[in-house]
Amino acid sequence: MEINRKALFESFPRVPEEEIKKRLLALQERLKEKEVDLALILQNVDLFYLTGSLQRGFLLVSKEEATFFVQRDYERAQWESPLPLKKVEGLSELKKVPFLEKAKRVGLEFDVLPLGMFLRIKEVFKKEADFVDVSSDILYLRSIKSPYELEQIREAVRITSEVLSLVPELLKPGLTEVELDARLQYEGRRRGNHGWLRMRGFNQEMCPVAVVSGINGGIPSYVDGPIKALGTCPAIGFGTSFKVIQRNEPIIVDYGVCINGYVSDETRSYVIGNLHPKLEKAYEVSLEVIQLMEKEAKPGVPVKNLYEMALEIVRAHDLEGNFMGFGENRVKFIAHGIGLEINEWPIIAERKEILREGMTFALEPKFVFPDLGAIGVELDYVVQKGGISRLGSLPPHLFYL
């Protein structure tokens, strides 16, 4: 079989041109509403969303035009992006851009742009520009998925379901959490998992698999999720540890896959033998939350109403102190958006957001008992006309092995 360079290039998936056009038009619409003259986009994931390419550079979007300034690699950006491109040496060439002078209000990604880079940008614009944050505008646009995007997430969830369905045959007492973690990563990667679960923001990092058994589920950590756990060392201090998996303890497997940049995030619980009645009970409550959300979540519903309903169920079972973490370590959401990053919108929490058609999220009612461990389930959904629909095929059982 002969493979040449061109054939390899051409075998590579591309974001459809129509997608990019629609996304840019939507951003331009928001810039007009906010009276922003120019947005300067620099974060790699936002660049990928708006240009179809992750090549290094910056995107300038005015109310009428958009140009992708590419530092490296220009040849590759040419295949990947349908936008007008301009080759540059670096950010310093910003000052040569002709329409810059007219920009009075300039949009930047305040949540991720480093201070040092901002100071260089400010220098170029002199003192005449006002800088405004456009992160939330981009995050809102990104929260509504197109059919193309949904297709990528569906494929990621499909691989997730397939790998999670292997757990019952792989899980044995005596195995360490990290051994199962390694094996599950392998099974996902060889099925086409493209790689990382990206998480937006300063200091945010996410591992693609967490295998958490027994008391490891009760160990606290800094992570922005309901299940904290020990991790493998203080420098990677959450999730999977070197603990040996045992009989009669809860085993949580949280698993994410990335396809064309889009991620899935599902969890199942397993037990070899018997489970403590408190944990069995908590799992039933997880399923009650799932059922209620499947009934109540639909376009137009404020997320805070959903969050409050879920808390009511949990309170009725007197489990609030163990819900979504333990004690003061609990997180204050029950679902997070999934897309190019693992912490997208919507966040089902005490927030102002409204569910919209096309949103995708991972709903994860989970419980933590410091001395017994963690239990719960996580399912991925898309918001459609009239309700929400599961993206995965694996049933949300508690698996007894």
Place this chain on the structure above:
Amino acid sequence: MEINRKALFESFPRVPEEEIKKRLLALQERLKEKEVDLALILQNVDLFYLTGSLQRGFLLVSKEEATFFVQRDYERAQWESPLPLKKVEGLSELKKVPFLEKAKRVGLEFDVLPLGMFLRIKEVFKKEADFVDVSSDILYLRSIKSPYELEQIREAVRITSEVLSLVPELLKPGLTEVELDARLQYEGRRRGNHGWLRMRGFNQEMCPVAVVSGINGGIPSYVDGPIKALGTCPAIGFGTSFKVIQRNEPIIVDYGVCINGYVSDETRSYVIGNLHPKLEKAYEVSLEVIQLMEKEAKPGVPVKNLYEMALEIVRAHDLEGNFMGFGENRVKFIAHGIGLEINEWPIIAERKEILREGMTFALEPKFVFPDLGAIGVELDYVVQKGGISRLGSLPPHLFYL
């Protein structure tokens, strides 16, 4: 076997208290030299370096004291860090810190601190403080490794050598790059690889394994390394692809492992059958560069002298256009520091740095030919009295299979 929560906690490795003390004293020394009254440290890796913990919070270091303000998780920060701790709700509590008012010159990590967070910090300090960048001070301290740190890197390199030594038996024509990548990740993880290869800076991401064969080695991308390659999709656009590995083409395996936060980074080249004479020749030149560096690199030598010597060898063989990339896509260094991040100092390049005892780096003379692929080697070193010493045990052969 009974495992309780306390035992699990106590089984966890900790950064020795003496390490933390020395690091803080060294930082305080530099703050005095630069007349910085207070450093406010927020990046997770810098926090881990200076506190022993990656729990969420911020560290305040004045010329005389240091306090770790912990947002989440406080209990865990108590085991992990020997420093005085204070529990806080978040960055907003900065304003309650008593010694803040006296601080006129405040050090921040300009290279990574997001603009939005800086604006909140600036608000707390009102208009009276001058902010200065202390990133380079911390990076300099971090570049000189202690015996404890070296031990972690040695263990990471040991696992790397072990996994790379499996390649000859795993590598078969017909396998895809991603299948071998998956298998090698699995082999590292089950041997105790703690997880990620962190890379400092905005938009910087690194994959822990790259398997790059034949013409994939000639595909350009944005990545800050000599070998670019296609990746698995435009959103993860460098390194390992879905290409099928074939006979008579160069196969590069670049492999990193993380132990207690510290990383290794080595590369070997393989071929099943025969290699194009141009590639064989280039590999010999890689080894010439290695030999020369092993002779010339020692404490006190300016890195730019080493870089220039390496380029002279490459020029003498008329290979400069293929060295460290191809054409204008070449990177302008031959080695990068390794430690808690994969892009530490020293960088052996046209720079002002001087090699110092205790520095550790990955030396990677590599060549790229757009139509044939990539070839080369990467070895990890520590700078010791009188010279440099290899950290790995695997010989730097070109492996013919």
